[in-house]
Amino acid sequence: MFIKLAAATERRDEAEQHRRRRTKKNEEEERKEEEVEAAERWYVASEHQPRGIEWLIQRSPALGGQEQENKTINRNTNLTPSLG
Structure with a gap:
């Protein structure tokens, strides 16, 4: 009985x-699929932005960068992508 219970x-x-x-x-x-979708x-x-892939990697959290918006650029020009 004990052996059957253990098994x-x-x-x-x-x-x-x-x-x-x-x-x-x-x-x-x-998680990997979500990261790919976020990168896409x-x-x-x-x-459409006049920036290179280095900028994208630095900005994209999905690619290991830090998402940081430059408020001066956002206010004065429309060079950053809309995140909303």
Whole structure:
């Protein structure tokens, strides 16, 4: 009886570990897809701007940059993409 209970518990634990790995993998894939979509949105928003890819990488959080708006540029010219 004890052996059957131990075997059932072990199978249950293995199934739970498998479910966790599958869930974690799905979450990672979703996060990567969201990062790609965010990078694409940044690119499209910046496409008409007279700036290079370096500017895009520096500005895009999805590409590892820091999102920082220069308020002076925003007020005086329309060189930055709309983020809303």
